[in-house]
Amino acid sequence: MSEGLRNRAVVVGVGESDIGKVPNMTGLGLNAQAAKRALDDAGLKPSDIDGLLTAYSFTEPYFMLGSVLAEYLGLKPTFCASVIVGGASPAAMIGHAAAAIAAGRCRAVLICAGENRATGLSRDEAVTALAAVGHPYFEAPYGAFIPALYAMVANRYMHEYGTTSEQMAAVAVQSRKHAMLHPNAHMRTPISVDDVLNAKRIADPLGVLDCCLISDAGGAIVVAHPDLARDRPKAPAWLLGVGEHHTHEHLIASPSLTEFGAIESGRLAYAMAGLGPKEIDFAELYDCFSIVPIIEAEELGLCDRGEGGALFAGGHAAFNGRLPINTHGGMLSHAHAGAAGGLFGVIEAVRQLRGECSNRQVSKHEVALVHSEGGIMSSHCTLILGRDRN
Amino acid sequence: MSGSDLPMPASNADSAPYWQAAREGKLVLQQCAACGLKRFLPRHLCPTCWSDQTQWVEACGRGTVHAVTTVRRAPSQAFREKVPYVVALVDLEEGPRMLTNIVGPNAEQARIGQPVEVTFEVRENGVVPQFRIAGGNAK
Numbered sequence: 001m002s003e004g005l006r007n008r009a010v011v012v013g014v015g016e017s018d019i020g021k022v023p024n025m026t027g028l029g030l031n032a033q034a035a036k037r038a039l040d041d042a043g044l045k046p047s048d049i050d051g052l053l054t055a056y057s058f059t060e061p062y063f064m065l066g067s068v069l070a071e072y073l074g075l076k077p078t079f080c081a082s083v084i085v086g087g088a089s090p091a092a093m094i095g096h097a098a099a100a101i102a103a104g105r106c107r108a109v110l111i112c113a114g115e116n117r118a119t120g121l122s123r124d125e126a127v128t129a130l131a132a133v134g135h136p137y138f139e140a141p142y143g144a145f146i147p148a149l150y151a152m153v154a155n156r157y158m159h160e161y162g163t164t165s166e167q168m169a170a171v172a173v174q175s176r177k178h179a180m181l182h183p184n185a186h187m188r189t190p191i192s193v194d195d196v197l198n199a200k201r202i203a204d205p206l207g208v209l210d211c212c213l214i215s216d217a218g219g220a221i222v223v224a225h226p227d228l229a230r231d232r233p234k235a236p237a238w239l240l241g242v243g244e245h246h247t248h249e250h251l252i253a254s255p256s257l258t259e260f261g262a263i264e265s266g267r268l269a270y271a272m273a274g275l276g277p278k279e280i281d282f283a284e285l286y287d288c289f290s291i292v293p294i295i296e297a298e299e300l301g302l303c304d305r306g307e308g309g310a311l312f313a314g315g316h317a318a319f320n321g322r323l324p325i326n327t328h329g330g331m332l333s334h335a336h337a338g339a340a341g342g343l344f345g346v347i348e349a350v351r352q353l354r355g356e357c358s359n360r361q362v363s364k365h366e367v368a369l370v371h372s373e374g375g376i377m378s379s380h381c382t383l384i385l386g387r388d389r390n
Numbered sequence: 391m392s393g394s395d396l397p398m399p400a401s402n403a404d405s406a407p408y409w410q411a412a413r414e415g416k417l418v419l420q421q422c423a424a425c426g427l428k429r430f431l432p433r434h435l436c437p438t439c440w441s442d443q444t445q446w447v448e449a450c451g452r453g454t455v456h457a458v459t460t461v462r463r464a465p466s467q468a469f470r471e472k473v474p475y476v477v478a479l480v481d482l483e484e485g486p487r488m489l490t491n492i493v494g495p496n497a498e499q500a501r502i503g504q505p506v507e508v509t510f511e512v513r514e515n516g517v518v519p520q521f522r523i524a525g526g527n528a529k
Contacts, residue, residue: 124466124467135431135489136399136400137399137405138399138430138431138488139489140397141396141397141398141518142477142489142490142491142518143396143461143464143465143466143469143472143475143477143491144477144489145465145466147461148459148461148465148477151459151477152457152459152477152478152479153457155457155458155502156502159457159502200463201462201463202461202462202463203459203460203461203463203477204459204462205459206459250431251479251489252430252431252479252487252488252489253431257456257479
């Protein structure tokens with residue numbers, strides 16, 4: 001594995017929209033608000049942006065969303081696309097942006113994602129839209145919507161490795177504790193393991209507090225050529241490694257319910273970065289359901305197989321623990337709105353690397369791992385970001 | 391789960407023989423004529439060797455539960471009256487994995503490793519294969 005994109009691009013700005021229930025804004029408006037904040041953070045003007053990537057929107061399902069967003073923002077980029085690999089899109093977009101920058105096609109790529117999922121859809125519409133991720137002919141007609149599909153992953157994982165509902169609940173509790181330290185998080189009321197275990201059941205073993213939020217939220221980051229990092233107001237975050245692995249889309253076709261694509265995406269990202277799991281100071285892991293970061297921590301080598309549950313239940317994933325995870329509260333407590341959910345993990349990693357997270361700042365913040373995952377453990381993308389080049 | 395008012399999957403050029411067989415009370419799979427792999431989901435070519443020579447063969451209808459969940463919150467109006475209902479991944483004796491409901495009065499007792507057998511559920515515009523715990527006489 002060559003060094004590939006190592007040190008070829010930097011994140012120079014990050015921004016979050018208002019988050020939660022924001023009924024006075026459209027999804028595109030949330031993207032624009034986040035973009036404006038990201039450019040302010042980067043000390044860049046709109047005319048400095050020559051690339052634009054976005055993902056998808058259930059609430060505003062435009063056919064050419066990238067072009068629509070460019071139009072809305074008044075940008076005329078020379079590099080523009082909608083990247084749709086589900087929740088893996090945010091990390092994948094950073095890989096695409098870095099590749100375009102390294103190839104000389106553009107110098108500053110704005111990456112945006114966001115939807116008004118909380119107020120732009122009725123609750124039934126939101127659940128129905130998510131049901132569409134199941135196979136239209138061979139999964140959805142059996143009432144197998146996303147929580148049911150992840151519930152079966154949890155069921156099999158618990159069977160194979162002894163992961164418990166209490167350990168999964170600890171993931172949700174830890175996320176909430178972190179969200180309570182984040183001024184912009186959607187959910188900041190404390191919860192206990194018992195609260196998670198006794199919450200309304202969705203699909204066994206998952207209750208409603210094992211499931212990510214439905215938020216109005218937008219996120220944005222600016223990925224740029226390293227030359228542009230010099231005159232910025234804030235320190236850049238260096239892209240050290242990126243890796244993807246896409247093993248299936250529908251759970252029926254998954255090669256396994258206990259081994260997923262994070263193993264290979266992580267291997268590729270580590271190899272590009274020239275680093276290993278022991279060098280990771282903290283991680284932001286995709287957490288659409290409480291079982292997922294447990295599996296990801298194991299597959300990415302952050303703990304041994306079968307030990308992910310204990311990592312969370314033992315408090316080691318706290319911002320002041322041995323391996324801080326989801327220090328903003330993740331999608332379980334900070335926000336989830338389509339591809340913005342995973343983008344907030346990148347934004348948090350950049351802020352932690354800069355050391356600007358005050359009451360939730362991790363003590364060691366040189367190397368971060370961000371993992372996003374889409375579909376039903378289908379599409380995986382791992383990023384390794386550094387405070388310094390490597 | 392009584393299925394009459396549930397959505398019937400659309401048939402298409404890849405899957406038409408599958409749905410036609412279900413109407414006749416048969417569970418069928420595609421088999422690659424080149425490498426012999428029996429597969430599910432239906433598709434134009436073999437995902438292993440890319441041969442486009444395919445035949446449809448009848449499955450024995452027996453399998454085991456690989457993973458299972460009981461759904462307690464419905465994804466849509468159509469399933470609202472059905473909760474709680476059981477969704478499972480079933481490994482057929484022939485190898486392929488399918489997604490199904492476990493139906494019958496004892497469906498919620500289904501566990502990983504449970505032997506199950508195919509049954510057929512009539513919906514408004516067709517028939518869908520379903521599975522029930524094997525050995526009972528549950529309809």
